[in-house]
Amino acid sequence: MAQPTRVQSDEPQSDPRKAGAQAHGPVPIGSPTARPAFDDEHPPSAELISDCVHCGFCLPTCPTYTLWGEEMDSPRGRIDLMKAGLQGAPMTDSMVQHFDACLGCMACVTACPSGVQYDKLIEATRVQVERHHTRSPGDRAMRAAIFALFPYKRRLRALRGPLRAYQASGLPKVVRRSGLLDRLAPKLAAMEGLAPVLEKREKLPERVPAVGQRRAVVGMLTGCVQGEFFPGVNAATARVLAAEGCDVVIPRRQGCCGALSVHNGRQEEAERFARSTIDSFEAAGVDTVVVNAAGCGSSMKEYAEVLADDPAYAERARAFVAKVRDVSEYLAELGSVAPRHPLEVTIAYHDACHLGHAQGIRQQPRALLREIPGLQLKEIPEAEICCGSAGIWNVLNPEPARELGDRKARNIASTGATLLVTANPGCLMQVSSSLERQGTRMGLAHTIEVLDASIRGLPLSTLGPQ
Amino acid sequence: MSGTHGTEKTAGPVLGTSTDTVPPEATSATGTPGDKADAIAAVTRVARAALPANGLITDPTELRTYECDGLAHYRVTPALVVLPETTEQVAAVVRACAEHGVPFVARGSGTGLSGGALPRADGILVVTSRMRAIREVRAADQRAVVEPGVINLDVTRAATPEGYYYAPDPSSQQICSVGGNLAENSGGAHCLKYGFTSNHVLGTDLVTPQGDVVQLGGLAPDAPGYDLLGTVVGSEGTLGIATTAIVRLVRLPEEVRTLLVGFRSTDDAGAATSAIISAGIVPAAIEMMDALAIEAAEAAVHCNYPDGAGAVLVIELDGAAVEVEHEYEQVERLCREHGSFEQRLAIDAAERALIWKGRKSAFAAVGRISPDYIVQDGVIPRTALPEVLRAIADLSSSSGVRVANVFHAGDGNLHPLVLFDGEKEGAGEAAEEVSGAILDLCISHGGSITGEHGVGTDKAAYMPRMFTDEDLDTMQLVRCAFDPDNISNPGKVFPTPRLCGEVPGKRKKPHPLVEAGLADAF
C-alpha cells in the first residue's frame, strides 16, 4: 500500500492548472529509475493524442469500459496512458495490461466526434509494448502458440473436424503444450454445429472466369482462418464475383496477410507477411484485390503504414492499398447484374468491427442483402459493441470475451431473426459458442454466402440450421 | 472559464485575471504532508475492507487517467480512486473520509465541462461508473429508479418499450451519468419545453459528507420538510454523493416533427426564434448553430446541413398530433417571414437522428476545425440574443479570435466556442480574454455565468461578479449544514469557503485556515 502516498504534489493548495504541469513534467512518476515507456521510433503521436478533447463520447461503445467501468480500460483512458508514456512514465505491467485489454475493435474511432485516430495510436503503442515489455511466461507461451498456429494453413487444417482438436498431433509442441487447444476446442465444436457446410472443402482453381460479359479482373485473398474453417465462403466469393462479371484470380502462393501480427504489434512479422502478400498479388497483375474477411481487409488497408519505413516497399504498399476492397464494398461499387432469387428469411446483420468501425463499411453489405427479394434485415441492438472475438483477444481473455459474446448473443436473439449474417470468421466463431450456450439455434452465414445462395437459387437449408 | 483544451500544451493558458483570484482550496484537512499520507492510508484501509478487490485504484499510472474531466486543462491526480458498487460502500468510504478529514470528490462519467470532478491530490475520487443498474422502470408511476452511474440515454432506452422516456437530454447524453446530471442540474435541447434535471429528479439517496445515508424526496412529490433535494440538485457534488435517483419518466409524444431551417444570418435566425416564442408556441427545442459550428459538425458527422447557411435552427415540435400540425404551420410561416431560405422536415427517424447528431456532436466536433477551443456557457434573456450575438461578433473581429456559436436559442443559453491554436504565442490568452468578455456580456444583460455546465473549478472566481458576498455567504449556509468540515468536493463552486465554525456549539477558536490567512471568515 505504498502507492497512495506517492501523490503528485504535496501541495493541495496549489493551483490545479499548475499542479498539472508540476505533476507531469519530465520526471517520470512511479519508479524514478524506470525508463520512459516509449522509445523514439514511432511512439504514439503526440499530435494525434492532442486531438482527444476528453469528451468521453467513445466510452459507451468501448467493450472493456462497458465490462469494467474503469477509465484506464476506456479509449479516453488508454489515450491518457499513452500521453503519460510520452511524458516519461515507465511502461509498467499495469499500463501494458490496459493496452493489451484493448480489443482493437475501433468502435471508439467511429464514436469520436473529434476525429481521434485511435487505430494509429494503439498500433504504434502495441509495437512499443512488444519491444519493451517482458510478459509473464504463461502469456508468452500462449502468444507463441497463437502465432505458431494461426497464420499457417496446414496447421490450422489439423484442427478441422469435430474431435481432431484434441488429437491435433500434427501441430508443433509450442501449440500443444500451451493450453491453446483447450480454449479453442469448444468454440470449434460450437461453430461446426452452426456454420454452413463446413465439411465441404472445394478446391478453388487459380482463375475463375466471369459468367457472361467480363466487367473486371480481380484478385482474391483466401485468408488462413477463412480458408481453412470456412472454405465455403471463399468458394461463394469466387462464384458471386464471377456471376457479377469478374474474372477472379486466386494466386496459389498467397499466404497469411498478417492481420494478427499487424494488430498485435508484431512489427517484423507483420512486415514480412505484408511484403509477401504484395508480391503475390503484384505478380497476379490484378487491378483490385478483393477480401472477404473483415480483419484481413482492414490490415491490408494499413500496409502503407506497416511498410512506411521500408524504402523498397513503401511506394508499392501505397499502390497496393489503393486496390484493396472488401467484397461487399467492391460489389456495391460494381453494381449487380446477376439476378437474385428470393430467400424468405429474416436475418440479423452483425457489423464486424473490422468492417464497420475499421473500414467504415456498413451500408454496402446491407444494401446488397436488401436486394434479395423476400429477405428481411433486422438491426441488432448495441450494434456498435464488439462481440468479443477481436482477432486473438478471445483466446487471450476467455472470460471477458465470453461475457461480451453472451451479451452480443442476447442482442442477436432479441431480433427474432433466424439467420445471423456477418463478414468475419472470428465473429462467427465467437458468436456461435455464445448462441449455443444460451440455447439459441440459428444459422450463421457470411454475407457472400447469402448472396451466393440467392444468385444460385439454392434453398435456405444450405445456410445452416434455421 | 469553461474550456475543452485538446492538448497538454495548452494546459493552463494563463487565464487572465481569473487565475490569480482562484483561491486556495481549503478543507479542515490541514496538516503536514505526513499527516495527510497517514489519513489517506487510513481511508484506503477502510476502502479495501469495504470494496471488492478490484474496486480500488492505487497504481500511479492508472490514477492519472482520472486526473481530469471533460475540461482537460485542469489536472490533478487523486490520491486514491474507489469504484464502489453499492450505497453502503460509498457510505463506508465517505465515513472514513469524514473521520480522517480527507476530502472526497464524486465523479460520474467525467464529462463535466467546468472541472467539477477535478480530483484533489490529497483526496479520494469516488467514481460511480460501476453503479449502473436501472433498478426499476415504474411506468405506472411515471418514474424510474436508477443508480447514479447509469448513463442518461440508457434511462430512455429502458423506458421506451413502455412508451416513456427521460426528458433532460444533454448533448453528452450518450455517456454522461444521471448522478453527474443531478449534480450539475444539466440541461439539454428539450429542456425548453420539459425543464431541466431539477424538474425531473424526484428523489435521491444521498450519502452525506458524514457518511450517513438520507433519503430526500421520493416516488411522490412534495415530501414534507425543506426541499433539500431541490438544493442538492445542482450543488455539484458539494453536499454529498447521490447513490440513487428517482427520475420522472415522460410519455413519448404522439407526434414529433424535427425541422432544420437554414438562414443567411444569426440575426435572422434569432428573430425567427423570438417570433416563434412570442406567438405562444413552446417547441420542444429550438437550437441554433452558426456557420463555423455548422462547418465543424459537417466535418465530423456529415450531417448535410443547408449549403451556405449563416445559421441553422433545429426546431422540434412534439405533443398531440393535431397541436403539432398547427404549430408546425405557424413555425414554418414565421421562419419564412424571417428570411429562412431552406426548410427541411425530417421524414423518418434516421433523418431526425442525423439532424440531431450534427447538433449534439458540435462541441467535440470543433476539434476538427481548430486545434484548441474553449466551450463557454452563459445565459442571457432571449430578447437580448441579437444584441449579444452582435457584440460577440464584434469581440471576435476586434480580437481576431474566431468564435463559433452553438446554443439553446429558445432559452437564451449560449455556448460560444472560442477557437485558438495553443501552439501560437499568446493565442490561449487572447482566447481566454474573449471568453471572459463574453461572460461579462451575459452578466451585464442580466444573465448568468452558467446555464448548464456548472461553476466547478472553472468559474468559481466569476461568482462574485454575479453575486454579492452576502449572496454567496447565504448559499454557503447550506454548505455548512451539510458539510461543515468542507470535505465534499471542496474548492468548487464558491470562490472562498465559508467557515462553519461560528455556529453555536461548534468550533469556537479561529479556524486554522483563518489563522494561516488562507480563508476569510464571514
Added chain:
Amino acid sequence: MTTLTRLDAAREALRSACGDVADATPADAVDGVPAALVARPASTAETAEVLRAAAAHQLTVVPRGRGTKLTWGRPPESADLVLDTSRMSQVLDHAAGDLIVDTQAGALLSDVQTTVGSAGQRLALDEPVPGSSVGGMLATNASGPGRVAVGTARDLLIGVTVVRADGVVAKAGGRVVKNVAGYDLGKLVIGSFGTLVVVTEAVFRLHPEPTARGFVTVPFGTAEEASRLVQTVMNAQLVPAAVEVDWRADGAGTFGVLLEGTPAGVEGRTAAAVRLLGTGAEAAGQPPHGWGVPPWDDDAPDGPRPTALKLTCALSGLGPVLGSLRRAATGAGVPVALRGSGGAGVQYATLPGSAPVDAVATVVTQARAVCTEHGGSLVVLDGSPETKAGVDTWGPVPAIDLMRRVKEQFDPERRLAPGRFVGGI
C-alpha cells in the same frame, strides 16, 4: 411573551426601522398564538432593518402575506412580531418577450396574473386559497390542478431575494430561465412555512396562455375506478393539463380532465378523452363544481376548523390510498371528502371540524401508513387547536436531522416562526 419594557424598547427600535409598525390586535394572532407587534415594511431594505431590530430585541417573528394560510402547519411557539409583507405588493417587471415576471412577495397572485395576462401569458400557479400573496404561496407550496402539466412553484421560481433572520439580504438564481450558478435557494424557501428566511422578491418563468380549454368529466364510485381512470388518461396521448379526482363525503366521485391548447387540438383531444373514458363521460367548456378548490372550503365556515389533510403517493398508489382513507374514515365514523390531482399523486382531504380528535388521529395513522407504503406522505395542514394538539401533524420526516442543521445555520436562534414546521423547526 416579552415583558412590557422589552416590548416598548422593541417597538421603538422597529419604528426607526420601518415606517409602519403597530401593536397587534387579536386578529393578528397566528393560529391562536397572540402577537405583540405588526411591522409592515415597504421594501427589502426595510425588511432587513426590521429583522435586525427583531434580532437585537430577541423577538420571534412570523412572516405573513395576506394571512390566508396562517393556520397551516403547527402553531408557532411564539409570535412577538408579525412581519406583514402586504406593503410590498408591486409587480415589479413583466418582461413579456422573455416570459418572466419579477414581483414583490407581498403582491397578490391575482395581480400578477392580471399583469401578465395582458400579454397573453400566465404564471402557471393555481390559487387554491383565493387572496393569496406570492410569498404566502411560496411558503406553503400550495398547488392546484395545473401541476400535472407545469409543475409547482419549484418548477417556476427562477430567482428570489430573501432576508435572513440576522437581517442579511441575499439573492439566488436570477432573471433567466436557465441558470445553474450557485445553490438554488429558491427551492429551499418553497414550502418552508416562513421558518428559514423572509422572501421579499421573486422572479418566475411564465407560460403562454392557451387559446382553448376543455374539460371532460366522468363519474366514479370506487377508489379502484378512480385509479384506473387516472392510469388510463396518464397513459394515453392526451397531454392533459390537469387530471383531477373529486370524491365527495357521500361517496359520489367525479373524475375530471383539463385539456389546453389550440381550439382544434383541444377539440380533438376532448373527443378522444370522451371516447377513452367510456360511458358517462361528458365534455364541457367550464370547469366542474369545486375545480381547483380544496375540499375543506365546501364546509360551513362556522364551528371548529375542519381538518385539512394533504396526501401524496406514487401514481400507482392512488387506489390503495383513496381506499384506505375512505375505510379508515368509515371505521372511525367520520365523513371524509377528498379532492386533488390524481395525475400528480397529490390529494387534499377534509374531515369535519366536529370530528373527535381520536377519530381524526385514527384516520391519520391508518391512511398515513398506506401513503408511506406507496412512497408518499400524509400531512395535517390545518385543523382545530385540539386536533393539532392530538395528532402527529407532519408525520415522520426522513432527513429531519439535516433539516434541523439547515435551520440552525439560517436561524440559529430560532427566531422565525419557531415550532411551525416539521420536527418542531
